[in-house]
Amino acid sequence: MLNRLQESDIKLLRVFYAVASCNGFTAAEPVLRMQRPNISAAIKKLEERLDLVLCHRGRGGFQMTKEGEVVFQETKRIFNAFDNFVFNLKSLHDDYSGHITLVLMAGLATSMQLAVSKAVKSTMKKFDDIHVNIQTRLYNEVEHVALSGECHLVLSTYDMVKPESVTFHSTGVHCKGRLYCSPTHPLAKYREADALPDNVRIEDFPAIGMSGLSSVNYISGERRLAIQTFSDSYDVCMAAVMTGEYVGLLPDYIAKEQGAATGLVPICKGSLFPFSHELFVMNGKNTRLNPVLRHCIKELEYFISESQK
Known part of the structure; x- marks a missing residue:
């Protein structure tokens, strides 16, 4: 059983993350630039390291186990944190490039989702080397996600007592x-x-x-x-x-x-x-709001407000 994460484990987790995201070994080949036998060997080695069966593969197709689903979600958290670390580190040197993660509350109106698309497009156009990763979370998870460092910004309604550790940017939409x-x-x-x-x-x-x-x-x-x-x-x-x-x-x-x-x-x-319920763009107080994130917040507020007219 894995007691301590090593550099080799990170590489194996990246292979598993790609396979799980692509929902299969074959689909993950061009993403990983690896052949199927090598991918299969990496997954097998990871399963041995974790002492868990992560997925079933065979005539029935690719299917993750319950344990595999948990490992996939935790792996996603790790890699989001890595991406956020690199992005924040670069911004200290006024290098505004890399990946930012935007989390949306599940079940937002279609008009709001389209407004998010416009805001993301505007942000990527202004900052040429920025890529935006958009994810969804359940309503009861959004506060935790904003605080955990898994993402940079969260778009969600919020009707609880506002914690001081989260910054709320009003979109003006209810x-x-x-x-x-x-x-x-x-x-x-x-x-x-x-x-x-x-x-x-x-x-x-x-x-x-x-x-x-x-x-x-x-x-x-x-x-x-x-x-x-x-x-x-x-x-x-x-x-x-x-x-x-x-x-x-x-x-x-x-x-x-x-x-x-x-x-x-x-x-x-x-x-x-x-x-x-008021709709907010939220971020944890530990998130450094550099020009990229400030522009993204401004564009989210504008396009969401316009979508309701």
């Missing part, structure tokens, strides 16, 4: 939402009602919550949602709502972009449990 149900849910018949009848209690209907979301979202005056289970993203929350078993809080853009085809119903004209 993601609004409310309580939804499926067309088959008993509360769907109150779609056009101004309020629920006195004999109908929202507490009597199971609700699904979102991991990481502040609990104040589930309280409105004397009413409280009966949270029975949690999802890790708005997409998953919507899927649970569409089973007809739960009501759930969803951003309006989810209902507009994805819910239109499924018939998501805003209960009581959408007046129940309304929320408005």
